[in-house]
Amino acid sequence: MRKFLLFAGLAVLVVNGAQAHMGATGVVLERMEAMKEIASAVKAIKGQLSSDSYSSNVVIENASIIEKHAGKSFINLFPKGSEGGPSEASSSIWQDWDGFAKISDDLQTRAIAIKDAASDQRSLKQPFTNLVKTCGACHKKFREKK
Numbered sequence: 553m554r555k556f557l558l559f560a561g562l563a564v565l566v567v568n569g570a571q572a573h574m575g576a577t578g579v580v581l582e583r584m585e586a587m588k589e590i591a592s593a594v595k596a597i598k599g600q601l602s603s604d605s606y607s608s609n610v611v612i613e614n615a616s617i618i619e620k621h622a623g624k625s626f627i628n629l630f631p632k633g634s635e636g637g638p639s640e641a642s643s644s645i646w647q648d649w650d651g652f653a654k655i656s657d658d659l660q661t662r663a664i665a666i667k668d669a670a671s672d673q674r675s676l677k678q679p680f681t682n683l684v685k686t687c688g689a690c691h692k693k694f695r696e697k698k
């Protein structure tokens with residue numbers, strides 16, 4: 553029974569995840585995919601923080617993925633009027649465009665800081681914490697969870 557409930561719970565999660573994307577096309581789909589790539593890169597870096605077989609290459613590769621999707625390339629995926637529908641983008645993005653752009657730049661700068669610190673596993677913690685703070689900072693203001 554417990555196993556069944558666990559499985560049912562998982563299935564609901566998967567369905568919800570898929571629904572979030574239903575009907576997403578064009579830039580909306582693109583930015584969702586970018587965010588998903590960023591999220592899995594964060595996971596990979598996090599795994600390295602406490603890994604016994606630390607690989608600076610894995611850290612650099614994944615920080616580069618975040619760097620690539622952040623800054624200007626991220627905000628370019630938010631043309632005016634692209635909120636609504638399946639998108640979780642808040643209309644405050646366009647009301648405070650500079651604030652939105654600033655956090656996207658922070659995300660990029662902090663991804664670069666991780667690359668710079670990658671040669672030493674012990675020095676990664678602080679730049680990683682700084683990076684993850686930008687996720688919450690931006691989502692709190694500019695993302696409306698559906």
Ligand code: HEC
Nearest residue numbers: 584587588591594639640641655656659686687690694695
């Ligand atoms: C500059 C702002 C900003 C930053 C920084 C940011 N996000 Fe997001 N994120 C958004 C917005 C806006 C959306 C909603 C996009 C949409 O639905 O159109 C989003 C959506 C997401 C999603 C859902 C994607 C999907 O499948 O629909 C994930 C996962 C995510 N972000 C993870 C992260 C993680 C992890 C970080 C930090 C490493 C991060 N984000 C940093 C703005 C940001």
